[in-house]
Amino acid sequence: MDSALASDPGAYGGHPDGGVYLRRTVRTAAKILVVGHFAVGKTTFVGSLSEIRPLRTEETMTQAGALVDDLAGIEGKTTTTVAMDFGRLTLSDSLVLYLFGAPGQQRFTRLWQDMTQGALGAIVLADTRRLEQSFDVMGLLEEHGLPYAVAINHFDGAPTHPDEEIREALDLLPETPLITCDARDRISSTRALITLVEYLQTRTAQEHV
Numbered sequence: 001m002d003s004a005l006a007s008d009p010g011a012y013g014g015h016p017d018g019g020v021y022l023r024r025t026v027r028t029a030a031k032i033l034v035v036g037h038f039a040v041g042k043t044t045f046v047g048s049l050s051e052i053r054p055l056r057t058e059e060t061m062t063q064a065g066a067l068v069d070d071l072a073g074i075e076g077k078t079t080t081t082v083a084m085d086f087g088r089l090t091l092s093d094s095l096v097l098y099l100f101g102a103p104g105q106q107r108f109t110r111l112w113q114d115m116t117q118g119a120l121g122a123i124v125l126a127d128t129r130r131l132e133q134s135f136d137v138m139g140l141l142e143e144h145g146l147p148y149a150v151a152i153n154h155f156d157g158a159p160t161h162p163d164e165e166i167r168e169a170l171d172l173l174p175e176t177p178l179i180t181c182d183a184r185d186r187i188s189s190t191r192a193l194i195t196l197v198e199y200l201q202t203r204t205a206q207e208h209v
Helices: 042-049 063-068 106-116 128-143 163-170 186-207
Strands: 028-036 055-060 079-090 095-101 121-126 148-153 178-181
Touching (some): 042 079, 042 095, 121 186, 128 148, 148 186
Parallel strands (some): 028 121, 148 178
Antiparallel strands (some): 055 079
16 A cells, blocks of 8 residues: 555645645545543644644643643643644545544533444544553543544653553453554654554454455
């Protein structure tokens, strides 16, 4: 496949500033959600993959927001996504992938109903310092019947644990993919995305057996 995932960043108009318009040959669009708890790196992940300048709805955090959002370990964070992040990745002459990053705070869960419509699956970003905060996000995906892969986002100074311990802590099913990534790095984010796509392909194949 002629894939922008493995191509030079200049492919299909460049990253992140070029390639505003879709190729005329594109006939199919796929939708993937990028989700996770507050301040786990969703905006960064979408931005590292998108071939266009990502649409971001970040706002400066207020003192009122600081009272309800847990800033432990991320005291330097000053903005938060209030609607969604949106990016695009051309996979071939005929196929394009749309990435939708959903806000992680509980007060934004009403947005999820519309965002899950038509999505093939989701990448759940998680932080080893706050694994317990991933349960609400995974619960929402399961409620909407959306398959997902978990990507542990690398943060400097965050503790590392064996995959078996993380799986147990998150109560993951044996078939749920678990991968470590660095949302700042395009190649690392690409590997996480490929892991999800391969999982979705396996599920589809099993459903047609």
